[in-house]
Amino acid sequence: MSLSFLFYLTATIAVASAIFVVLNRNAVYSAILLVLCFFALAVLYLLLEAYFLAVLEVFIYAGAIMVLFLFAIMLLNLGHEDALPKFMYLQRALSVLMVALFFFGIILIMLHEPGVLHQPGDTFSAGGIHVLGEALFSKYLLPFEVASLLLLVALIGTVYLAKRKI
Amino acid sequence: MVVPLEHVIALSMILFSIGVLGVLFRRNAITIFMSIELMLNAVNLALVGFSRYYNSVDGQVFVFLVMTLAAAEVAVGLAIIIALYRNRQTVNIDEINLMKN
Numbered sequence: 001m002s003l004s005f006l007f008y009l010t011a012t013i014a015v016a017s018a019i020f021v022v023l024n025r026n027a028v029y030s031a032i033l034l035v036l037c038f039f040a041l042a043v044l045y046l047l048l049e050a051y052f053l054a055v056l057e058v059f060i061y062a063g064a065i066m067v068l069f070l071f072a073i074m075l076l077n078l079g080h081e082d083a084l085p086k087f088m089y090l091q092r093a094l095s096v097l098m099v100a101l102f103f104f105g106i107i108l109i110m111l112h113e114p115g116v117l118h119q120p121g122d123t124f125s126a127g128g129i130h131v132l133g134e135a136l137f138s139k140y141l142l143p144f145e146v147a148s149l150l151l152l153v154a155l156i157g158t159v160y161l162a163k164r165k166i
Numbered sequence: 167m168v169v170p171l172e173h174v175i176a177l178s179m180i181l182f183s184i185g186v187l188g189v190l191f192r193r194n195a196i197t198i199f200m201s202i203e204l205m206l207n208a209v210n211l212a213l214v215g216f217s218r219y220y221n222s223v224d225g226q227v228f229v230f231l232v233m234t235l236a237a238a239e240v241a242v243g244l245a246i247i248i249a250l251y252r253n254r255q256t257v258n259i260d261e262i263n264l265m266k267n
Contacts, residue, residue: 003168011177018181018204022188027196034200041207044177047168048218053210053229060233065203065240072244073196076251088193088260095190103183110172135223136230143227147234154238161245 007047014040027078031069038062052129167218174215181208195247195257199240206236 017037021030038061045054136144181204188201210229217225251257 007169007173011173015177015180015184018184021197021200021204022184022191027194030197030200034203037204038207041211044211045214048174048214050214050217050226050229053214053226056230056233057210060237061203061207065237068240068244069196069200072248075248076196076257078194078196078257092191095187099183099186099190102186103179106179107176110175131223132226132230135227140227143231147231150238151234154241158241158245161242161249 003047007044010040010043010047013037014044027073028070031066031073034069035062035066038066052132171215171219175212178208178212178215181205181211193258193260195250195259196244198259199243199247203236203240206232 014037017033017040021033021037024030024033038057042054042057042062045051045057185201185203185205185208188204189198192198192201210232213225213229213232217223217229247257250262254262256262
């Protein structure tokens, strides 16, 4: 089994699970399928030689974020979503139209600029944790520190919002 | 590279479009949040593909920062949804129309 075949297989799994996440009315099934989608994306990162990010994808998204989602679903006691009121159908038709326009617009742009994207590089040396850490702590030190500040602000904000009485 | 860059970008666009459709289709605020996560992941995939294509680590640093942002966003967003549920007993976004009238 060649690696490109594995890429297309995983891409199919990712797209199929993403479609079911969107179409499913039960929030718990959506969450479980979203975990499947994140695992497929982690495999895609591995195939694109971003090894550390594949590990992070499983840790942060499939681990931390989805556990948070499942806890929220449990706390809110969400069951089946009810059927739509009438006026929503027009909105759905319009949204499909807009997304189709966006999609085919970008496909057209990609077909019109074949000179930019045609020749993949053959060697790659920036996938490991060593190179990433070096870039993170030298060239991107300020964004790294700002990200840690953002996490602190999110922590304080979450504790404040989740208090019983605001 | 395993596949041409165009295929990675096309996959990323398909996932992003599915995420946009989810935001526009669903009424449940939690599912809308999941669709936003899907869109962030689609952009991450495009960044990883470009990082591989240009043999540079910069795209992966961006993905790292986007993941940090997604974690912070989910924590705050779910706290807001839970606070909303306490006040209105619903998470259906068409029933939360306090500022409409």
